[in-house]
């Protein structure tokens with residue numbers, strides 16, 4: 001059975017892209033067939049797996065707006081078992097271009113139906129907003145992973161996100177679930193990080209992943225080499241924890 005997971009939080013810089021790329025690579029290393037869908041106009045997931053945006057024949061924009069068959073937009077990556085539908089800056093226009101279209105929130109869902117059974121996991125890396133691209137993602141998804149950065153104000157803005165999840169559940173996708181809440185960029189040297197963990201666990205209870213992603217320099221270096229952490233530095237702490245996370249995700253199958 002395949003599962004579509006949106007990685008969403010309207011805050012930027014919380015680890016959505018890092019998690020999409022490295023959880024994707026982690027799942028692939030466990031033998032799963034994984035498709036990344038980059039739906040952020042910044043295209044960081046796309047460059048993060050070493051795809052040159054200038055060479056992309058079809059991107060997610062073409063799928064959403066020009067009704068290109070998603071099979072024609074899938075590109076393989078250097079990681080065995082990990083494919084991607086890339087994003088280019090073209091996608092920046094989609095937010096506006098989709099507004100007047102019919103069933104505009106259902107576009108991604110319809111497209112992913114056509115490729116779903118080729119994969120065990122489809123991970124959608126959402127943009128830092130609650131606009132129409134994130135709505136498409138939450139409508140297409142079976143569940144959502146919410147990365148939360150271990151910092152002051154960690155919970156700020158989350159009620160907005162959860163409210164959006166509830167609205168989607170009510171109107172667009174009744175079966176949408178919260179897959180899990182992922183604490184990211186934890187720094188064991190500060191008390192703050194530990195306080196944030198407690199606060200988030202109080203709020204989300206058993207939805208919080210046991211795996212906590214620490215701050216790890218190798219994780220921040222890997223994208224500039226166009227690689228996931230698992231290929232860039234398989235022995236790093238960053239690689240270890242994302243493989244742990246992948247195992248945890250698989251355990252909830």
Ligand code: ADP
Nearest residue numbers: 012013014015016017018185214215216219220
């Ligand atoms: P988002 O997609 O939510 O905007 P990113 O995944 O792009 O967030 O992360 C924001 C920045 O923080 C990036 O420069 C990324 O390399 C860095 N980063 C993310 N996770 C970690 C981590 N665990 N340790 C160190 N740096 C990280």
Ligand code: MG
Nearest residue numbers: 016017040044
């Ligand atoms: Mg991102």
